[in-house]
Amino acid sequence: MPFNVPTLRQLIESGLIDIEASLDTLLPKFGIEQALNASVSGSIRDLYDYQTWIVRQIIPSSESEDQTIIDTARYEGVLQKLASNAFGPVTFTGDVPIPVDTVMTHSDGRLYRVTLSNAPSGGTVVVQVEAEDAGVAGNLDSGQTLTLVSTVPGIQPNGITGEISGGADIEPVAQVLERLLFRKRNPPMGGALHDYVAWCREVSGVTRAWCIDLYQGPATVGYAFVYDERADIIPTYTDQVAMTDYIYRHPDPATGTDVGRPGGIEAVYIPLQLKETDLGITISPDSSDLRQSVKTSIEGYFKTLSPGSTLKLSSVRTAIGSTPGVDDYVLDLSANVPALSSELHALGVITWGTM
The missing domain is CATH 1.10.286 (GTP Cyclohydrolase I; Chain A, domain 1)
Known part of the structure; x- marks a missing residue:
């Protein structure tokens, strides 16, 4: 008792x-x-x-101290993912190499440093750069401009970025706890479906992952993963290549022993597409804080959905109605929303009404 x-x-x-x-x-x-x-x-x-x-x-839980969760997870072989720096190519016009450690800046003040400089070819120079500061903020889409902080003779000052990605913030303790509980409930088996999920989630920035057996027939598995902390949660091509290499073979974060997919199994990346659903919601009482709480509650439900699952009207209603402070509401969604096996539900635009 x-x-x-x-x-x-x-x-x-x-x-x-x-x-x-x-x-x-x-x-x-x-x-x-x-x-x-x-x-x-x-x-x-x-x-x-x-x-x-x-x-x-x-017993680690959401009521435990952060350090208790981190220490227990480390003991169980689940290490908190540290912040990582974004990296990628930048192309400049010029006919001389750009020295390593040359610094360039984005228009908003973000700094990037050259880590590898290729030889000039056809009047252009391609360099690999890394964000000075670790974190998701260092990621850049292709086609943006970086400007050299100091002039390099023979090089135009403005360069065009390729895909600069890989930047991630330090893993929140809540996600460490979630991965710890997942490992306790699904011990490593050397290539079971849940091992692929665990391997994907070991990579910096990855927050959710899924695995499907017999994805393209016998001896194949399909895997998918997303980055919820990014504006675009779908992995870039660079992310996909890096994950393919990681799943093939990587040192276990806790033991350093090489692990990865077993021989004879082909691991296939599943290219996901987001299926966005816009919602019209009217709540009573109405305030900006309560609107944010309702949005957070709905986003929490969306993150429980897997590729190909059905967005349930009843669950969306529960997410709104169970938000503390909501007395009444009106929702324009009138039916469940199905998805294809390659589609992942995502919350679109919420249009707020007034009673």
């Missing part, structure tokens, strides 16, 4: 009863006994709180 931790008031009252019973007298309203009882009861309450804290650390 559950143990109910007594409140401070209950401890004080219980202490008074014990003292009066021992002294066989009624204590005065103010006195040394009352003061001592209050002090001892407060100390006992602190011990209860400490024991409650210990209980929350024994």
Whole structure:
């Protein structure tokens, strides 16, 4: 049966009863006994709180301390993913090499440093750059402009980026806990379907992954993954190539032992397409904070969906109606929304109405 931790008031009252019973007298309203009882009861309450804290650390959960989750996950072989720097190619017009460590800047102030410079060819020079600061903010789409901070003779100052990706923020503790629980429930099996999911989610920035058996027939598996922290969550070509190499063979983050797909199995990347659903919602009472809470709740439901699953009207309604503070609402979605096996549901634009 559950143990109910007594409140401070209950401890004080219980202490008074014990003292009066021992002294066989009624204590005065103010006195040394009352003061001592209050002090001892407060100390006992602190011990209860400490024991409650210990209980929350024994089995990692959302109520555990962040460091407890990180340490326990490390012990189980799930390491928190550190922030990573974005990298990719930039093309400049010129006829001389660009020195390594040359710095260039984006119009918004982001800095990038040359890590590899190729020889000039056909009047252009292609260099590999890396973002100075780690994090998802360093990613850039193709076709953007980077400008040399210092002039390089023989090189035009403005370069055009290719696909600069791979930047990711440090993994939130909540995701570390989720991966820890996934590993506890799905121990490594050397190539089971859940191993592919775990391998994908070990890569910096990857937040969700899926695996399908017999994707293109016997001895094949299909896998897909997304980056929820990016504006475009679908992996770039660079991400796909890097993931293919990682799944083929990589050192286990905890042991350093090479692991990867078993021989004779072909792992095939599943190119996902986003199936966006726009919603019209009217809530009562209406406020900007409550709108944000409702949006967060709906996004949480969307993130539980797998490729090819059905977006359920009842679940969207539950996500809205269960948001604290919502008394009433109107939703324009009137039916479930199916998806193809290569489609992943994503929340589109929410149009907010007024009652």
